[in-house]
Amino acid sequence: MTAAPTARITAVQEDIVRLRLDDAQNGRLVKNEVIYIVPARAPDQRLKAEVLRVESDEADAQVFESTGGVGLGDRVEQSGRLLSVKLGPGLLGRVYDGLQNPLEALAVGHGVFLPRGVEAPGLDPAVKWSFTATRRSGDKVRGGDAIGTVPEGPITHKIMVPFDLDDTFEITWIRDGAVTVDEPVARLKAASGAEREIRLAQDWPVREPLPRRIIRAGFSQRRFPDSPMITKQRIVDVFFPIAQGGAACIPGPFGAGKTVLLNLIARHSDVDVVVLVACGERAGEVVETITEFPRLKDPRTGGSLMDRTVIICNTSSMPVASREASIYTGIAIGEYYRQMGLRTLVIADSTSRWAQAMRETSGRLEEIPGEEAFPAYLDSSIKSVYERAGVVETNDGSVGALTIIGSVSPAGGNFEEPVTQSTLAAVTCFLGLSYDRAYKRFYPAIDPLLSWSRYRGQLAAWTAKNLAPDWTERVDAMTALLQRGDEVARMEQVTGEEGISLEDFVAAEAARFLDMVFLQQDAFDDIDQAAPIERQQAMFDRVHHLATRRYAFADKEAARQHFTKLAGLFKNLNYAAPGSGDEARLIADLEALDKSAP
Numbered sequence: 001m002t003a004a005p006t007a008r009i010t011a012v013q014e015d016i017v018r019l020r021l022d023d024a025q026n027g028r029l030v031k032n033e034v035i036y037i038v039p040a041r042a043p044d045q046r047l048k049a050e051v052l053r054v055e056s057d058e059a060d061a062q063v064f065e066s067t068g069g070v071g072l073g074d075r076v077e078q079s080g081r082l083l084s085v086k087l088g089p090g091l092l093g094r095v096y097d098g099l100q101n102p103l104e105a106l107a108v109g110h111g112v113f114l115p116r117g118v119e120a121p122g123l124d125p126a127v128k129w130s131f132t133a134t135r136r137s138g139d140k141v142r143g144g145d146a147i148g149t150v151p152e153g154p155i156t157h158k159i160m161v162p163f164d165l166d167d168t169f170e171i172t173w174i175r176d177g178a179v180t181v182d183e184p185v186a187r188l189k190a191a192s193g194a195e196r197e198i199r200l201a202q203d204w205p206v207r208e209p210l211p212r213r214i215i216r217a218g219f220s221q222r223r224f225p226d227s228p229m230i231t232k233q234r235i236v237d238v239f240f241p242i243a244q245g246g247a248a249c250i251p252g253p254f255g256a257g258k259t260v261l262l263n264l265i266a267r268h269s270d271v272d273v274v275v276l277v278a279c280g281e282r283a284g285e286v287v288e289t290i291t292e293f294p295r296l297k298d299p300r301t302g303g304s305l306m307d308r309t310v311i312i313c314n315t316s317s318m319p320v321a322s323r324e325a326s327i328y329t330g331i332a333i334g335e336y337y338r339q340m341g342l343r344t345l346v347i348a349d350s351t352s353r354w355a356q357a358m359r360e361t362s363g364r365l366e367e368i369p370g371e372e373a374f375p376a377y378l379d380s381s382i383k384s385v386y387e388r389a390g391v392v393e394t395n396d397g398s399v400g401a402l403t404i405i406g407s408v409s410p411a412g413g414n415f416e417e418p419v420t421q422s423t424l425a426a427v428t429c430f431l432g433l434s435y436d437r438a439y440k441r442f443y444p445a446i447d448p449l450l451s452w453s454r455y456r457g458q459l460a461a462w463t464a465k466n467l468a469p470d471w472t473e474r475v476d477a478m479t480a481l482l483q484r485g486d487e488v489a490r491m492e493q494v495t496g497e498e499g500i501s502l503e504d505f506v507a508a509e510a511a512r513f514l515d516m517v518f519l520q521q522d523a524f525d526d527i528d529q530a531a532p533i534e535r536q537q538a539m540f541d542r543v544h545h546l547a548t549r550r551y552a553f554a555d556k557e558a559a560r561q562h563f564t565k566l567a568g569l570f571k572n573l574n575y576a577a578p579g580s581g582d583e584a585r586l587i588a589d590l591e592a593l594d595k596s597a598p
């Protein structure tokens with residue numbers, strides 16, 4: 001769809017261009033509208049750009065391509081659309097760039113990344129999907145109502161009435177059968193007489209929360225997050241839980257294990273769909289992700305994890321605007337699957353690269369800079385991302401969740417910098433990785449004294465009902481024990497071991513035991529890397545008992561020896577297959593050892 005040109009380029013600065021309408025009386029420029037530049041020197045190319053700032057008949061736009069060869073006077077076509085993502089069956093298993101260009105398809109012809117001016121359809125136009133209508137002609141439907149389904153890999157994909165329709169329509173025609181994403185499957189008519197065709201695919205502007213209008217119209221409702229997303233990582237699920245529909249961040253210094261932890265969470269969490277937004281420094285990192293993920297096994301189905309994953313990739317070598325857009329593209333896809341009543345997880349690794357893209361663009365627009373040259377709206381941009389997490393009761397009463405977890409990579413591991421600080425203000429769970437713990441190989445290197453999760457309190461009703469009535473109090477008690485262990489260790493550094501009381505010494509040993517056998521978890525062991533919640537519950541009960549029962553050791557050496565033996569047995573227990581003979585034997589040994597302690 002080529003439109004007639006309506007504007008001209010008046011200035012070019014790197015990937016920012018200025019344009020002016022030919023006809024200021026009748027034309028109109030709109031913020032976030034997608035435009036295409038047709039370079040006079042390469043008239044067969046159309047370079048995609050997005051309007052960022054409008055000043056009467058002039059605008060600044062960011063170009064999603066290299067602007068080499070773009071000159072003053074080049075023609076500009078307006079698309080009349082906002083930057084959008086194409087939603088429909090066929091998203092799962094795909095790898096896209098920030099503008100939903102499928103990378104594998106393009107890679108075959110062009111190497112991993114795209115040549116300039118090439119756009120490919122986000123959903124394969126040739127594939128036929130088997131559509132089963134669930135509504136009939138004459139039925140009344142509203143925006144977001146499902147009118148049929150299509151099987152897509154492991155999920156039943158609901159085909160929904162476009163989300164911009166906040167009105168009631170009558171179905172005048174609907175069909176079953178094998179169709180492509182662009183063929184009509186139904187026709188709707190409004191009371192006003194307006195008609196609309198429904199296809200398997202629909203477009204959505206990525207910067208607008210997808211359910212906004214149907215929530216405003218009362219068709220769908222936001223719900224309070226009240227159940228946990230079980231990650232199978234003990235330190236997360238027990239100490240710093242993340243709610244289904246929650247927002248969490250993982251800041252950490254270079255190499256502290258952010259990517260490894262996020263990949264574990266992507267693989268083992270109890271969610272239906274994962275969207276991974278990989279914002280890398282180097283192309284190599286991203287290529288690693290693209291090649292590694294399809295090789296990962298889905299622990300639930302035994303198939304490839306890719307079957308329920310969408311990857312959005314970008315690197316510093318890609319145009320800055322495409323990097324900036326990628327996070328919104330990923331979230332819109334997550335929101336779409338949430339609207340089917342599914343549990344979705346969007347992971348952004350790392351959001352610092354995304355914030356840097358924002359900073360570059362803001363610099364080129366010569367906006368008034370805030371702290372460390374980030375734009376003054378850094379805070380609100382970060383908030384607008386994490387705010388899109390949440391639980392939604394959809395039109396048909398099913399409940400979907402979108403959980404967002406972003407990593408942050410502050411230079412030098414300094415959490416005081418603006419991106420980390422703005423992120424901390426926007427999330428409800430903070431998993432801070434520490435250099436010290438990573439250096440000691442205490443993985444996952446989440447610092448238990450620094451991290452927090454307000455979901456610990458918000459999920460108290462769930463844990464009381466499903467784990468134990470006094471769960472939250474005992475977790476708080478174990479957190480206090482870690483704190484005390486840390487204080488004793490500091491004191492010991494000053495006074496030496498002789499300077500601390502036996503009671504303090506035992507507390508410090510108990511804290512260390514808790515750390516070694518419960519907080520730390522081996523990502524490279526098949527059993528230990530994923531602890532089901534029932535197992536975590538049983539282990540926590542044991543650890544809590546062993547760390548809080550009264551001891552009457554004769555001296556510090558006796559205490560040290562006892563906790564060392566306990567830790568040895570417990571670690572092996574973590575590695576033992578649930579229900580195995582090994583497990584039973586280790587539990588018996590542990591209980592005997594505990595009985596023998598004074």
Ligand SMILES: Nc1ncnc2c1ncn2[C@@H]1O[C@H](COP(=O)(O)OP(=O)(O)OP(=O)(O)O)[C@@H](O)[C@H]1O
Nearest residue numbers: 252253254255256257258259260261409443444523
């Ligand atoms: N849970 C873990 N168990 C064992 N080793 C780990 C674990 N997490 C991280 N590592 C080790 O640390 C290395 C770096 O981890 P990772 O790439 O996840 O760090 P990062 O914080 O993402 O780094 P960057 O800042 O470069 O993105 C890994 O290659 C691995 O050797």
Ligand SMILES: [Mg+2]
Nearest residue numbers: 258259260349
């Ligand atoms: Mg990383």
